[in-house]
Amino acid sequence: MCLFCDIAEHKMNAHIVYETGRITAFLDINPANEGHVLIIPKLHTDTLVELPDEYLLEIADTARKIIKAYDVIYNAKGYGVMQNGGANCEFGHFHFHVFPRFPDDGYDWIYPEGSKEVSEEVAARLRSAIQ
Numbered sequence: 189m190c191l192f193c194d195i196a197e198h199k200m201n202a203h204i205v206y207e208t209g210r211i212t213a214f215l216d217i218n219p220a221n222e223g224h225v226l227i228i229p230k231l232h233t234d235t236l237v238e239l240p241d242e243y244l245l246e247i248a249d250t251a252r253k254i255i256k257a258y259d260v261i262y263n264a265k266g267y268g269v270m271q272n273g274g275a276n277c278e279f280g281h282f283h284f285h286v287f288p289r290f291p292d293d294g295y296d297w298i299y300p301e302g303s304k305e306v307s308e309e310v311a312a313r314l315r316s317a318i319q
């Protein structure tokens with residue numbers, strides 16, 4: 189169905205680091221840092237909204253296992269996680285990034301300069317829309 193479905197079904201090679209019946213975790217080929225892993229559900233969806241709870245729980249549990257492994261193999265005391273979904277889901281298949289962080293590793297969260305509102309009105313709009 190897609191590249192990540194092919195990886196999950198072992199039709200495409202990847203450096204798999206952990207796998208269960210519901211998820212596959214493998215090395216990102218364009219890592220932010222060494223050890224950068226993508227965790228994917230063995231279910232084709234591009235959004236967190238449609239991801240069944242049992243998959244989400246297993247992805248979160250796998251992220252914890254990987255973060256613990258970073259401490260063991262890299263002595264990494266920090267980590268990053270990231271997920272882009274919907275229209276911003278590269279490859280069209282949900283994937284959860286996990287990578288170790290090191291002091292002065294150069295990784296940063298970059299976004300356009302400019303004022304974005306932070307106010308009680310914004311919070312109230314979100315509160316009223318959250319179901």
Ligand SMILES: [Zn+2]
Pocket residue numbers: 189190191192193194231232233280281
């Ligand atoms: Zn897929």
